Amino acid sequence: MKKLLMLFICAMSLFNVYAQKNPVYARSSIRCMGVELDGSQTLRVQGYGRNRSDAKEQAMKNAVWAVIFDGIREGAEGCNMRPLVAEVNAKERYEDYFNLFFADNGEYKKYVSLRDTKKRSGGRSKDKLGYAYDLTIRVLRSELKARLKADNLID
Numbered sequence: 001m002k003k004l005l006m007l008f009i010c011a012m013s014l015f016n017v018y019a020q021k022n023p024v025y026a027r028s029s030i031r032c033m034g035v036e037l038d039g040s041q042t043l044r045v046q047g048y049g050r051n052r053s054d055a056k057e058q059a060m061k062n063a064v065w066a067v068i069f070d071g072i073r074e075g076a077e078g079c080n081m082r083p084l085v086a087e088v089n090a091k092e093r094y095e096d097y098f099n100l101f102f103a104d105n106g107e108y109k110k111y112v113s114l115r116d117t118k119k120r121s122g123g124r125s126k127d128k129l130g131y132a133y134d135l136t137i138r139v140l141r142s143e144l145k146a147r148l149k150a151d152n153l154i155d
Contacts, residue, residue: 029044029045029046029074030043030044030045030046030062030063030066030070030072030073030074031043031044031072031074031075032044032072032074032075032076032079032081033075033076033136034076034078034079035076035078035079035080036138038140038142039140039141039142040113040138040139040140040141040142041067041072041079041080041138041139041141042136042137042138043063043066043067043072043075043136043137043138043139044075044134044135044136044137045059045060045062045063045066045134045135045136045137046059046062046132046133046134046135047059047060047061047062047132047133047135048129048130048131048132049130049131049133050130050131051130051131052131052133054130055130055131055132055133056114056133056135057104059133059135059137060108060109060112060114060135060137061102061108063112063137063139064102064108064111064112064139064144065102066083067083067084067139067141067144068083068084068085068144068148069083069084069085069090069091070083071083080141084141084144084145084148084154085148085153085154086154087154090153094153097151097153107147110140110143111139111140111143111144111147112137112138112139112140113137113138113140114135114136114137114138115138
């Protein structure tokens with residue numbers, strides 16, 4: 001029994017080392033590039049996926065997720081760094097709502113725009129599991145805030 005336990009612990013530690021070396025398991029990097037007068041934020045976001053379209057969709061989800069829950073920690077001054085949802089357990093409390101909201105081709109797409117992305121401006125890297133792309137994404141923060149207020153998720 002002790003040998004089995006030691007084998008399990010060794011396997012988990014090796015997995016942990018592998019996961020730290022692989023950037024796919026890391027949280028994507030998000031930087032604020034600026035704020036527009038309409039209340040939207042232009043973000044530089046990294047997304048991972050099997051191909052460019054998967055990575056693009058993941059980058060858009062990451063951008064909206066950061067604006068709602070995490071806040072933007074890096075980037076230009078003047079960016080609204082606070083998350084829209086300040087409630088501590090909001091992810092768990094409204095899990096069903098956000099699962100539908102962030103589903104593939106879900107409602108989150110209404111609040112992102114790729115119109116600030118220039119051709120060939122995104123960095124691209126490849127590893128064993130897929131591709132990582134850097135994209136410039138505009139998040140319509142004021143409209144997103146209005147939606148969350150209308151759905152009684154924030155005050």
